[in-house]
Amino acid sequence: MRLLLLILLFCPKLIFAQDFHYSQIDQSMSMINPATTSTFSGYERISLQHRNQWLGAGTQFMTSMGMMEFSIGKQARRTSAYTGVGVYFLNDVGGDSNFSIKTGGITASGVLPLSKAHAISAGIQVGYSNRSADFSRLTFYNQWDGTQFDPNIDANEVNGVNSFSHLDAGLGLAYSYNKDNENTLSASDLSFQGGISLQHLNRPTLRYNSLVDDKLPIKICVHANLRYGLSPESNLEFSAAQFIQDKYLETIGGVFYRLKMKSASRVTAFVSDQYFVIGTYFRSTGAIIPSFYVDLGGFTIGVSYDYELGKIASMYRQSVEVSLKFNFGKKSIFESSKMR
Secondary structure (H helix, E strand, O other): OHHHHHHHHHOHHHHHHHOOOOOOHHHOHHHHOHHHOOOOOOOEEEEEEEEEEOHHHOOOEEEEEEEEEEEEOOOOOOOOOEEEEEEEEEEEEEOOOOEEEEEEEEEEEEEEEOOOOEEEEEEEEEEEEEEEOOHHHOOOHHHEOOOOEOOOOOOOOOOOOOOEEEEEEEEEEEEEEEOOEOOEOOOOOEEEEEEEEEEOOOOOEEOOOOOOOEEOOOEEEEEEEEEEEEEOOEEEEEEEEEEEEOOEEEEEEEEEEEEEEEOOOOOOOOOOOEEEEEEEEEEOOOEEEEEEEEEOOOEEEEEEEEEEOOHHHHOOOEEEEEEEEEEEOOOOOOHHHOOO
16 A cells, blocks of 8 residues: 555656546536537536446545536627636545545636637636645555554554645637537538647646655647437437547547437527437447436436446446536526527
């Protein structure tokens, strides 16, 4: 245990993947690329997401996120530029030492329609993070009494991780094509969104103890989402994201079938059709992630299950993730964004 702790403390590059990690990447895209803030169909949105990772590991690794997005100057026909603003909080905690990263921040985007169907956007993200751990919760080899580990034996260990805070910054660009409405596609119609983002742009310093003073590498994400209408009642969705951080790579891809359960009355330009969505994500590290969503127009719930296929599958084969979204699509809280 002590050797493992020394490795983790003095070689932080091995653990910079402590960034928040979700399988349902499409449900937290505004956190990954700030340029996608408020580019959804609607005015305001509340997003909640929780992941319980590696249920069979004998300890807990949990990530929880909450975000609210606002639109300023957005109009129904999307012919004018507008601003998106997001406020978020994220808590990532794992292991017996409760190693945690608590982050709060804001995202902002500027969206410029090029035509009724095409738009580009740029965004920035600024956050404040605190990292901490409690080594008093750990058991060390010198607490072995010959028969079992005795937590009452003084391990003569001090808390090896300082609690420290830092600012973080990111930016992104995105492009979208959407002929009518992102939730409604006729046969052979397409909708698309893609972009690129840079996280940890300021390369914050990680001071886990007095001997460690390393920089968090910049993390690059390239992502795309494509929907293709099979009929007025169903469509296919393809999603992919490539993450690059220093020499480490991770790829996530997904394919989904969307079936319309109910059509909404078209009183406004924002149409709240209802869908059932089923499919799976795939992760390059060796995981298949069956997922399903129920989209009720203003409310969406999603559930996914990570099934590990790689070397760690024998111990760490279960991860469960749940997402909730509340979409305010009929009227904005801002006077300038009312339906016209």
